[in-house]
Amino acid sequence: MKIKSVRARVYEWKGKTVPPQGNFCSNAMDLVYDNKANRHAAGSDTMNTFRFHCWTVVEVETDDGIIGLGNVALAPRIAKAIIDEYLTPLVLGQDPWDYEYLNQRMYRATHAWGRKGVGMAAISAIDIAIWDILGKSVGKPVFKLLGGRTKEKIPCYYSKLYRTDIKDLQAEAQKFKDQGFRAFKMRFGHGPAHGQQGVVENLKAVEAVREVIGYDNDLMLECYMGWNLEYAKRMLPKLEKFQPRWLEEPVIADDIDGYAELNQLTSIPISGGEHEFSLYGFKQLLDRKAVSVVQYDTNRVGGITMAHKINALCEAYSVPVIPHAGQMHNYHLTMSSLNCPMSEYFPIFDVEVGNELFYYIFDGDPAAENGFLQLDDNLPGLGLTLKTEYLDHFTITE
Numbered sequence: 001m002k003i004k005s006v007r008a009r010v011y012e013w014k015g016k017t018v019p020p021q022g023n024f025c026s027n028a029m030d031l032v033y034d035n036k037a038n039r040h041a042a043g044s045d046t047m048n049t050f051r052f053h054c055w056t057v058v059e060v061e062t063d064d065g066i067i068g069l070g071n072v073a074l075a076p077r078i079a080k081a082i083i084d085e086y087l088t089p090l091v092l093g094q095d096p097w098d099y100e101y102l103n104q105r106m107y108r109a110t111h112a113w114g115r116k117g118v119g120m121a122a123i124s125a126i127d128i129a130i131w132d133i134l135g136k137s138v139g140k141p142v143f144k145l146l147g148g149r150t151k152e153k154i155p156c157y158y159s160k161l162y163r164t165d166i167k168d169l170q171a172e173a174q175k176f177k178d179q180g181f182r183a184f185k186m187r188f189g190h191g192p193a194h195g196q197q198g199v200v201e202n203l204k205a206v207e208a209v210r211e212v213i214g215y216d217n218d219l220m221l222e223c224y225m226g227w228n229l230e231y232a233k234r235m236l237p238k239l240e241k242f243q244p245r246w247l248e249e250p251v252i253a254d255d256i257d258g259y260a261e262l263n264q265l266t267s268i269p270i271s272g273g274e275h276e277f278s279l280y281g282f283k284q285l286l287d288r289k290a291v292s293v294v295q296y297d298t299n300r301v302g303g304i305t306m307a308h309k310i311n312a313l314c315e316a317y318s319v320p321v322i323p324h325a326g327q328m329h330n331y332h333l334t335m336s337s338l339n340c341p342m343s344e345y346f347p348i349f350d351v352e353v354g355n356e357l358f359y360y361i362f363d364g365d366p367a368a369e370n371g372f373l374q375l376d377d378n379l380p381g382l383g384l385t386l387k388t389e390y391l392d393h394f395t396i397t398e
């Protein structure tokens, strides 16, 4: 079997989107004063550079007609350019079963500029498509090629609860608790740029969600790189009484020493990894005890080939892996490793941040039932197909 073609298409959403709201989610831009948009004004929208209303879909086809589906959501247009110009020539004519060779070929050939960020995300998209081909070629789901079923079904956590009016936040938590979720991730809306008032707002929000879900359910707290070491050191002791399962991305991804200091500071585990890349990136996080939960995203980190290696590495360090975002490319890794206790889960919503787009492009992602996900032992490959019913909501660029 040989790779005959690679097709990367950018799906740009033209449908309805939820209007941005200020302090939606603390993020790395909160601390950056923008003298044009007066971004720090109350209600300012600093998440705008992290919102992504497009996605690149990759189809790798073999000479015997098998088409593997891959995807990338980090800088999708740039990822397409990298795939078209640099990566496709490296895989055309190659045997997809040589996936380790192909992953190394892409990783090393672009190493001068692509070892972090969108270069790795582009590699991930092709690698994911290759694994879809492998599964389809032998009639097995990808997780059966990675180690098989390690769980009867996958526990998942409800992930949204972006900062909003306290009553709306509680109503959202209640709604999904009633749907059987036993774990919830909420977002802080405030960070160092919002002073003591922001501290009070953050604590009020956590208290309000705990009031609804109680203490017999997991609560995870997301900062999305929006705090800094000093602010996080102030906040963590105040948060301990709420017993969060983890505090996520308190500082920017490069502040690994900051992560490590926070991870030892209190009883609250620090999580991260959705903005880290390659086996070596995670070795660094583990060696420096920077995180207690690893959260790579398989469509960023270097694909299934790379994520499978990281799963093994994390197992050796006894650090659990709970990949970012859910979505099928991650579910197969989670199902196939005992060291992956649960998945993130974004229910289907109107398009807001962009994570929601996965559901408007692909069919096949399992719907959560009572806080669990199931994969099909008999569905070959990733188990995804391209949706048709929303095509008129996208502008698609070949």
Ligand SMILES: O=C(O)[C@H](O)[C@H](O)[C@@H](O)CO
Pocket (backbone or CB within 6 Å): 025, 159, 187, 222, 224, 274, 324, 325, 344, 353, 355
């Ligand atoms: O952990 C997550 O789900 C991500 O950080 C979100 O995708 C991001 O939108 C911020 O919540």
Ligand SMILES: [Mg+2]
Pocket (backbone or CB within 6 Å): 222, 224, 248, 249, 274, 324
């Ligand atoms: Mg996150």
